[in-house]
Amino acid sequence: MxxxxxxxxxxxxxxEKRIARxxxxxxxxxxxxxxxxxxxxxxxxxxxxxEGGQMPLQRRVPKFGFKNINRVxxxxxxxxxxxxLATTKGITEITIETFLSNGLLSNNQLVKVLGRxxxxxxVTISAHGFSAAAITAIEAxxxxxxxx
Numbered sequence: 001m002x003x004x005x006x007x008x009x010x011x012x013x014x015x016e017k018r019i020a021r022x023x024x025x026x027x028x029x030x031x032x033x034x035x036x037x038x039x040x041x042x043x044x045x046x047x048x049x050x051e052g053g054q055m056p057l058q059r060r061v062p063k064f065g066f067k068n069i070n071r072v073x074x075x076x077x078x079x080x081x082x083x084x085l086a087t088t089k090g091i092t093e094i095t096i097e098t099f100l101s102n103g104l105l106s107n108n109q110l111v112k113v114l115g116r117x118x119x120x121x122x123v124t125i126s127a128h129g130f131s132a133a134a135i136t137a138i139e140a141x142x143x144x145x146x147x148x
Contacts, residue, residue: 019032073110074109074111075112076112077099077111077113077127078114078116079113079115079116079119079137080118081104082094082123082125083118083121086121087120092123095126096127110129111129112127113125113130113134114131114133115131115132115136115137119140119143121143124144124146125138125143125146126146128148
C-alpha cells in the first residue's frame with residue numbers, strides 16, 4: 001500500500017450534485033427552485049406569520065380593550081388572614097418575610113392589605129399598600145400600619 005493508491009472506503013464519500021452550475025449538472029434552468037414566485041428569488045426568507053398572501057390570523061382576529069403598561073399588580077391579603085396568623089401563630093409584627101414564610105406570597109410580589117373580615121388582635125403590619133377600611137380596622141385595635 002502506497003500513498004498514491006489510498007482511496008476512501010466504499011460508500012463513505014457521497015458527491016452531492018452542485019446546484020446552479022449549468023445544464024450539465026442536471027439542475028440547470030431553475031436550479032431546483034421551480035418557476036416564479038417569492039421562493040424562487042434570491043434573498044427570500046419567510047416572514048413571521050406569513051400565510052401565503054392570505055390575511056394572517058393575527059390581523060383577522062378583532063382587537064379590543066386596553067392594557068395599561070403602567071399598572072401595578074398587588075397581592076391582596078385581607079384582615080381575616082392577618083387575624084388567623086395573629087391567633088394561631090402568635091405573630092404580632094407582620095412583615096413581607098412573614099407572608100413569604102407562610103406561603104401567602106411569592107418573591108417580588110407587592111402586598112396590599114384589604115379590609116375583609118374582622119381583626120381582634122393588636123398587630124404591626126408593614127406592607128406596600130393599605131385600603132382605607134384596613135387602616136381604620138388595624139388602628140381601632142391599637143395596631144400600626146407602615147408602608148414600605
